[in-house]
Every structure is written in C-alpha cells, then in structure tokens.
Amino acid sequence: MATTAGDALLAYLAEQFAELRLQAPGVRKNQAEPIHKMRVAARRLRSLLASGRKLFENGAAEDLRSELRWLSGTLGPARDPRVVQSRLRELLAAEPDELVLGPAPARIDEELDAAADAGFKGAVAALDSKRYTQLLANFESWLNAGNLSEKASRPPRKTIRKLVARDERRLRRAVEGLPAEEDRPARDEGLHEVRKAAKRLRYSAELAASLGGGGGARKVRRTAKAARKIQTSLGQHQDSVVARTLLSELGARSLRSGENGFTYGRLHAKEEQLASDAEADFLRVWRKFATP
Template sequence: MGRSQQDEIERKYDVGVETVFPNLAEVGLVAGVGQPQELRLEAVYFDTAGLDLARHGVTLRRRTGGHDAGWHLKLPKGGDARTEVHEPLGEDDSETVPDSLLGQVRAIVRDRPLRPVARLATTRREYALHDGEGAVLATVCDDEVRAERLGGAGDASAASQEWREWEVELAGGAEELLDAVGEQLRDAGASPAASASKLRRALGDLPSAGRPTADGTSNGSARQVLAAHLAEHTVRLQAEDRAVRTGQAEGIHKLRIAARRLRSALSTWRPLLDQEATEPVREELRWLGGTLAPARDAQVLREHLAEVLAGQPAELVAGPVATRIDDLLRAAYGAGRDRALEQLDGSRYFRLLDALDSLIESPPLTKDADEPAGTVLKRLLRRDIKRLRRAVRAIEAAPRTSAERDVAFHEARKKAKRLRYAAEMAEPVLGKQARSLATSAKKVQETLGVHQDSVVARERLREMGMQAHLAGENAFTFGRLHALEESRAASAEGDFDKAWKKFRRKQLDRWS
C-alpha cells in the first residue's frame, strides 16, 4: 500500500471477553455481512517523552500485518472523524518516523525527539457490511488487544493490559448507519468506549492538552475569554503549520492570519496583561508574520497582476510582460516559502509555540481580568476605536500624494484590523453590538487593504519596468500597469472615505 490520505469516521465500543458478537445482518440498513477475515496486527506507537501527540488526540504508529501495513498518522477532525495519513514501511524496515509524517506534527512535537511509547498486538475478526448491490457500507472489527507500555510512558498502573473492543468504520455508508449498528452492538452488551483510541487506553490516565473554553456570555470572566481565544488560535496556528508543510496553497496566508490574531489579541488586552511576560511573545508573533510575508505578498501580487494583464488590449502589451511578471514573482514566492519553512524548523519558532502554551495555561493577567467579560471587552473595544480614530486623523493630516500619506493609510489599516479582530472575539459575549462593530471595521480595513496592495504593486512594477528596460525590452506596459495601480489607489481612497463616514455614523455614538 502506497502513500495515501483519507478521512475516516468510526466509533469504538468496550465489550466483555465472553460477549457474543451479534448478527449485524439484522440491522435495517444492511443487506448482508461478509465472512470474517482473520488478521494479526502488530503496532508500535511513537510519541515524545511528554506524550504530546497523545495529549493532542494524535496517534502515530508503525504497523505490520493486515491489508494496510505501514506508518499511520491519525489527526483529529472533530466528532467521530479523523484524518489518516499512510506511508509505506519502506524497504529497509526502518523504525525512523518518515519526514513526511513528522512534518505534519512538527508544531506539536517541535524539536522534542520521538520514541516508541507503546506496543499493541491485536487479533482481529473483520466483518464487511454490504448493501443490496454488494458494495461495502462499513467494516466492523472484533478486536482482542494486548498492550504494553514502553520506556515508562503513561500511567504506571497500566504497564500492560488486555481487553476486547468492537470498532465500526464507515466505508460507503451514511453516518446514520453508525447509529443503527451501534444500537445493535449495545443491545449485545457493548458500551461506548471510555478511551478515544487503543493508545489512550494503553497509556492509562493522561491529561489532554489544556484548551480552556469561555463562558460565552457576559457572566463569564474576561480571563476566560482571553484564555479561550488564545487556545483557539494556537490550535489554528498548529493546523496551518501543517498546511504550509504539506504544500497547501493557502497555508502561508492562513498561518499568517493565525499569528496576526494572536498578536492582535495581546495588543488589545495589553492594559490587563503583565507586559514583561507578553511583550516578548507579541514581538515573536510579529517576527513570524514577517517571516511569512515575502511568500504571501508575492503570491497575492502575482495573482492580481495576472488578472489585470489578462484584461488589457493585446496592442497595449508590449514584450514578454506576462512571462517576466510570472517568472519573477513565482521565484520570489518560492524563495519566500523556502525561507519560511527554514524558520518553521528552527528553535526560535519552537520556543514561540512553547510560550503560547504557557500563556494558555496561565495567562499573566491583572486582577481586573476577573471582572465580567462584557464590562472588560467594552472598555477594550473603546480603546481600539480611539486608536483607529487617531490613525485616520493622521491620514487627514498627511500631504496628499506623499509617502507619508501611504504610511498613514497602512497604519490605519492595521488599527482597523485590530479592532475587527477584537470585536469578533467579543461577539460571543456582546452579541449584535460587537458583530456590527466587526462588520464596520472590516469594511474600513478592506478599503485600506486595497490601497496598501496598490502601494506594494507600484513598487514592484517600477522595479520590473526598470529591469525590463535594462534588458532591452519595451517597458511601456509596466508603466501602464503602474498608472492603473495609481487609479486603483485613488478609487480605494474614495471607498475608504465612504466606509469611514458610515463607520462614524453607525458606531462612534454607540461606543462613545
């Protein structure tokens, strides 16, 4: 079996050794049950000394026997679903974790080494459930498991265990089949599994990675809201780290957003934080965003210029403009991505992730953070609104058509984005009031974003035009594209004026 990735939906049941396996042909959605296949499976599970993967609900194993021998990485997806990534064993029969799998959990394990933590031997009887046309709807496994902890991992009271369990995994059937089969299994004497996986049962009692949740109303404390927000976006950052490493097109963009949201939260909450503890983290999040910026900026600009150029009359496109733009920006994206990946494998990034874990576990907040969330969030939002108003006044004070004005637009964009993120964080607590503020701030941010994109585009077009000229090419089209970007900036300024007037009319009195 070669490399593959698929989502699996399954449920597990604990069952006694003497319990009789039921006749699943009696399940209404099942037309027939295949003859059982007898399998003997041997699996060694890998994790860090602190069992970081297991605590995050991730399993990584090397399994022999059966029809899917190889390396298996299982990642939680929510509910009964998990994503399973499979790699073949390899010709050398090595027990070294494949780089392709290690990369997908690097944000969890960081630079901590992986080692064997458990060995499981399973005797399996596997039944295929068929529909009326013979297609497999699901498989049901009757497993007898013998587990052994390795290297002192897990609960000392569970060094070795034996148990029996039943497992139902969907193939081509609908999720309602899980309910129907589960009911039949429970009637036979099974009960929903106490452990989410064989590994968790083998390791014994194991605390999950702490992920606090907020009350969701103004009755909860501000401390709860911030801790839950940091946890949510740290999990998202780890997921987007995986997306970057596996080459997903939007991975860098989404990883950058996760970092920005975390940094923005630490900025908004600064009056309630021990800044000696949080400012270094905020600056490291800024560093991470800057590390990702070159690749993302090149990606955005390449897509935008390709679209603009495609809309130009053929007679106004002089020379190999499309090729030059595509070659230069594709190379810039590649170099930026390579540099980002290098940094994501470095100790600086791993220590940032460690610091985020510490903030989630124990946010360094002042006593004011124990006030009701609604009271604190309103105060913080008013503060961010004032910051945005000051930034807009700087735009109005700057000379028109000046670099100073472009910088002022960019600063206002950052303040609008910070306000938007803060309002979105407050929405579960403040409801429609925060949602309306977030929507208004987003509209202001987007107009300012178009303006900033045009500034970046003009800088790159000027560089590319000069390079084309020096190479003996006709640079006319680069000048035309530059002029179009100037027009785009002017249009964005007009859109910003409208969005800001609407923001002032709709939000300022409400939040004064």
C-alpha cells in the same frame, strides 16, 4: 461561558493558537490557504495580546508578541508575491493584445515566482527552527500559567468592550493623523497604519461579539463589520502600492536593458486608479462608521 474577562480572552487566544498549529502541515506543502490562515492566526494572537495588555501582568505578553511578529513576517513573503501576481495577471488578461508589448508578462512572472519560492523556503525554515518550537512551547506554558492582572477578574462583556472602545479610539487617531493627499508616499504609509489599526479593532470586536449580550453585542458586531470593510479596502490599496513598486522596478530594468517597458507603465497607471478607488471605498465606509 467564561465568568471573567481574563478567562474569555485566554479561551479565545487558545482557539487561535490551536488554529495556528493546525495550519503548519499545509504551510509545509506550500498550500496558499494554510499559509494565509496561519499568518492570520499569528496576527490575531499578537493583536489580541496588545488589545488585552491591561488584563495581563506587566510585560507578561511582550516577548510572545515579538515572536509572533517574527513568525508572521516569515509567512508574508510566501504569500504576498502570489497576491500581487494574481492581480497583475488579471490586469494583463483584460488588456488588448496590441497593448501588451515586450516581455512584461514573462518578466513579472519570473520575478514573482522567484520571490514566492524564496518566501516558501524561508517559511519552512522558520517552522523547522528551534525558535518556532520554542515559541509554541512558550505560548502553551503562558496560556496555562494565565499571567492575569487584577482587572482580568472583572465581568467579561463590559471589560472586553472597554478594550474595543480603546482600539476604536486608536483607529480614530490614525485616521485623524493621515497626511494630506499631496504627500502621496506619507499618505500611503498612513493608510497602511490605519489598516493595521482597523485589524486590531476588528479582532477585539469579534471577541466581544462572541460573548453575546443583547444590544451591546449588536453594536460590537457592527463595529467588527465596519473594521473588516476598512481592512479589506485598505488591503487592496496596500497591494496596489506593492504592485506599483514592482512595476516601477521592472520598468527601470527594461529601460537599462533596452526592452520595451510600455506595458509596465500602463499597468502602473491602472494600479494607481485601483488604489484611488480603494481609498475612496475606505473613506465611504469611514464616514458612515464615524458619523454618530
């Protein structure tokens, strides 16, 4: 059991770093689950480096956060098109045959297959790069060096829970700052920022919960659970935003080429409803979480 907050945080970061490295072979084989897990590990590392910033020497983790952002960004295009493809295929499968008009299913698959293939090649190129090799070496050296501040020597449970409280305040500010529903593009972007804040809170709360500690541990477990629900609901919302952008683009192309674009519009309407449902789920979870 870690005796200081710094030791607790470094141990957790080391676990996530090992997970990131473990998933690389599966990414090279274009396996969906390793791509997802490696991206999550990169996000956890980057998020916890931000949450625990005060436990490190000034600026000690910023370069690593930047490189982890780059790595996560190279993995997203290898997975995100498949996520959108899966949800659109599900919607298409539920449609009556007479309402699936024109080449929409084939065009959707062509577009997303090409995007996923390009994303996979980009991910492999990233893993083959000197930049990735240097990231691994730098992170390992950084872990071994510690780079801890004076605050990192404090007791782990209380100190880590303070990080959680700071992340919770950040989430509350993001929710309070949401644009009105009438400004749909700005609100969609705001909900995406809320989701990112919820992920940060989830990761720090999960770290705090792993340290145990009676009633305090139960509280941070509840916080982590609520943050995960918010992340899930708003993840569905963001996937719908991406899917609708694609459908709008394909619909515009069909108009220019003289193809039947009816199905794109129908799917777009269904995605709008799914996004509305996801936002409503988020608001229900938020009201329960935010009420003392």
